[in-house]
Amino acid sequence: xxxxxxxxxxxxxxxxxxxxxxxxxxxxxxxxxxxxxxxxxxxxxxxxxxxxxxxxxxxxxxxxxxxxxxxxxxxxxxxxxxxxxxxxxxxxxxxxxxxxxxxxxxxxxxxxxxxxxxxxxxxxxxxxxxxxxxxxxxxxxxxxxxxxxxxxxxxxxxxx
Amino acid sequence: xxxxxxxxxxxxxxxxxxxxxxxxxxxxxxxxxxxxxxxxxxxxxxxxxxxxxxxxxxxxxxxxxxxxxxxxxxxxxxxxxxxxxxxxxxxxxxxxxxxxxxxxxxxxxxxxxxxxxxxxxxxxxxxxxxxxxxxxxxxxxxxxxxxxxxxxxxxxxxxxxxxxxxxxxxxxxxxxxxxxxxxxxxxxxxxxxxxxxxxxxxxxxxxxxxxxxxxxxxxxxxxxxxxxxxxxxxxxxxxxxxxxxxxxxxxxxxxxxxxxxxxxxxxxxxxxxxxxxxxxxxxxxxxxxxxxxxxxxxxxxxxxxxxxxxxxxxxxxxxxxxxxxxxxxxxxxxxxxxxxxxxxxxxxxxxxxxxxxxxxxxxxxxxxxxxxxxxxxxxxxxxxxxxxxxxxxxxxxxxxxxxxxxxxxxxxxxxxxxxxxxxxxxxxxxxxxxxxxxxxxxxxxxxxxxxxxxxxxxxxxxxxxxxxxxxxxxxxxxxxxxxxxxxxxxxxxxxxxxxxxxxxxxxxxxxxxxxx
Numbered sequence: 001x002x003x004x005x006x007x008x009x010x011x012x013x014x015x016x017x018x019x020x021x022x023x024x025x026x027x028x029x030x031x032x033x034x035x036x037x038x039x040x041x042x043x044x045x046x047x048x049x050x051x052x053x054x055x056x057x058x059x060x061x062x063x064x065x066x067x068x069x070x071x072x073x074x075x076x077x078x079x080x081x082x083x084x085x086x087x088x089x090x091x092x093x094x095x096x097x098x099x100x101x102x103x104x105x106x107x108x109x110x111x112x113x114x115x116x117x118x119x120x121x122x123x124x125x126x127x128x129x130x131x132x133x134x135x136x137x138x139x140x141x142x143x144x145x146x147x148x149x150x151x152x153x154x155x156x157x158x159x160x
Numbered sequence: 161x162x163x164x165x166x167x168x169x170x171x172x173x174x175x176x177x178x179x180x181x182x183x184x185x186x187x188x189x190x191x192x193x194x195x196x197x198x199x200x201x202x203x204x205x206x207x208x209x210x211x212x213x214x215x216x217x218x219x220x221x222x223x224x225x226x227x228x229x230x231x232x233x234x235x236x237x238x239x240x241x242x243x244x245x246x247x248x249x250x251x252x253x254x255x256x257x258x259x260x261x262x263x264x265x266x267x268x269x270x271x272x273x274x275x276x277x278x279x280x281x282x283x284x285x286x287x288x289x290x291x292x293x294x295x296x297x298x299x300x301x302x303x304x305x306x307x308x309x310x311x312x313x314x315x316x317x318x319x320x321x322x323x324x325x326x327x328x329x330x331x332x333x334x335x336x337x338x339x340x341x342x343x344x345x346x347x348x349x350x351x352x353x354x355x356x357x358x359x360x361x362x363x364x365x366x367x368x369x370x371x372x373x374x375x376x377x378x379x380x381x382x383x384x385x386x387x388x389x390x391x392x393x394x395x396x397x398x399x400x401x402x403x404x405x406x407x408x409x410x411x412x413x414x415x416x417x418x419x420x421x422x423x424x425x426x427x428x429x430x431x432x433x434x435x436x437x438x439x440x441x442x443x444x445x446x447x448x449x450x451x452x453x454x455x456x457x458x459x460x461x462x463x464x465x466x467x468x469x470x471x472x473x474x475x476x477x478x479x480x481x482x483x484x485x486x487x488x489x490x491x492x493x494x495x496x497x498x499x500x501x502x503x504x505x506x507x508x509x510x511x512x513x514x515x516x517x518x519x520x521x522x523x524x525x526x527x528x529x530x531x532x533x534x535x536x537x538x539x540x541x542x543x544x545x546x547x548x549x550x551x552x553x554x555x556x557x558x559x560x561x562x563x564x565x566x567x568x569x570x571x572x573x574x575x576x577x578x579x580x581x582x583x584x585x586x587x588x589x590x591x592x593x594x595x596x597x598x599x600x601x602x603x604x605x606x607x608x609x610x611x612x613x614x615x616x617x618x619x620x621x622x623x624x625x626x627x628x629x630x631x632x633x634x635x636x637x638x639x640x641x642x643x644x645x646x647x648x649x650x651x652x653x654x655x656x657x658x659x660x661x662x663x664x665x666x667x668x669x670x671x672x673x674x675x676x
Contacts, residue, residue: 025175025176028175029172029175033175033178034298034299036179037178038274040179041274042274081298081304085175086174086175086178088167088174089174091162091170094161094162097161097162101164101171102171105171117168117172117175120164120165120169121168121171121175148164151164152164155164157163157164
């Protein structure tokens with residue numbers, strides 16, 4: 001598990017880095033590289049501004065994710081942005097893959113896509129994702145299961 | 161062949177690379193790009209410093225606008241002239257101006273993007289509320305390089321920044337009917353951009369012009385006092401008396417509960433230090449129902465003020481509450497709490513039979529058209545009349561009363577034991593489709609994780625055979641569990657956002673729910 005998922009304290013740049021990294025990843029997974037990254041930038045500014053409010057929080061990443069959600073919602077609503085993902089490159093060791101994994105991810109529900117990418121892309125634990133998204137661990141399990149099932153279906157992969 | 165998990169790990173790495181840099185996603189199809197691996201602007205000391213600078217800028221601007229201006233600049237708030245770009249190497253027009261001040265610098269995309277800019281001056285005159293022309297800048301070359309509102313219609317277009325000059329390509333716009341006198345406030349191709357006041361003001365000049373034709377202010381640096389001026393005073397939620405809100409200079413009064421400290425800046429409302437229990441600030445003996453759900457909903461909600469009306473986005477923007485100014489004096493802790501609109505209750509009108517008040521069994525009920533005058537009909541003592549049936553204040557009871565089979569309900573649909581009763585309301589209600597008349601029923605709300613509210617309403621739709629439980633769940637969109645009385649079956653659906661407004665009278669609720 002990536003140690004950068006956590007931070008002991010939000011104070012200090014190093015800790016702030018560790019605090020913001022999972023939030024950024026979650027926002028990008030949910031809202032794409034454009035809106036997600038911009039929302040994460042707003043979160044970073046907010047975090048610096050409200051360091052003293054973050055310090056006593058037991059789940060600052062979860063709180064910051066909510067801040068990012070609000071920012072992303074505003075970008076999507078007022079900026080008329082869309083969720084954007086890149087095109088999956090052709091891998092040298094697998095040049096003949098079916099479909100595009102990003103296209104498939106885009107077809108998932110937001111929460112499913114976020115959970116799938118955090119768990120299988122970044123090796124978050126279900127508990128960490130649950131804390132970040134503010135949902136129960138069982139909900140995350142459900143999101144990942146449904147998301148992976150749909151991904152396999154879209155990409156024509158054998159469920160076994 | 162690689163498996164799906166491996167593809168996802170590689171996808172995650174690509175997303176890291178693309179989103180971690182000082183992203184200019186001009187071509188999102190190019191994966192890998194020229195960004196330095198691991199470049200993370202907000203994770204670096206420079207990024208932190210930049211963020212801190214933005215914060216300091218906000219504080220300074222709020223405190224003293226003059227102090228906020230960079231050395232050598234002239235406050236643009238004077239409404240006169242803003243200097244043209246003059247840096248060497250600029251493609252901007254440097255031959256005009258006539259002012260001695262110089263701008264902070266040529267604008268860069270970094271200074272323009274990630275902010276919303278709101279017009280405050282047009283043609284040297286302050287731009288009046290409530291129309292708020294805005295502009296935002298996106299990735300150069302993209303369809304959303306420039307987006308915004310011209311004061312009536314929304315627009316978007318391609319373009320780029322060429323030095324200090326705006327190059328705008330194809331622009332598309334909505335086609336709302338606008339007032340004939342409405343002035344279009346729109347950036348134009350060839351406009352010269354000048355940033356002043358530490359990058360918090362953006363002035364657009366006609367090519368060759370020496371007076372700013374539009375001055376925008378960066379929304380996050382907007383003078384909070386000005387914003388408070390738009391929001392201060394007493395407001396009514398929706399069309400009924402579900403809730404009154406009074407924004408004072410320092411405190412917000414919610415119904416009979418007052419004393420909430422709040423801040424309002426960048427068009428965003430935040431309640432500060434919300435107690436977790438019923439507020440001691442509520443008037444003695446008052447019902448704390450207002451606090452129970454409204455305080456939670458109000459946390460960190462963006463507010464759009466349009467003169468005498470305002471839209472308050474709450475619960476991760478999933479819900480829009482419509483506020484209208486309250487002409488009556490603001491509710492204070494000394495007055496009675498606002499009463500619920502019980503117009504939907506079905507008790508027939510009671511008839512005063514002339515018996516002493518408070519004596520049981522002296523009232524009866526009759527249809528309105530048969531009500532007789534007390535002085536012509538002697539009092540008739542009847543059997544004691546049961547008290548009016550109050551709507552259940554427990555969600556499960558309420559649903560049971562509607563014939564819902566709770567035993568087959570999906571998890572979460574009815575397990576709201578601590579749902580807070582909002583009352584029978586015509587003010588906040590969902591509808592089954594846009595712009596269709598709806599019948600309101602009962603409103604419940606639930607606190608979640610001690611910091612968020614789940615907003616629950618249910619209703620019987622127009623055909624009278626379905627019960628809907630609407631739940632706004634932070635981070636999970638809106639869930640709609642529907643019980644069909646004909647089939648006795650539940651179904652659930654989701655949408656990204658529920659939006660309902662009761663603009664003035666019953667039957668005009670507007671509802672939007674993507675995915676339904």
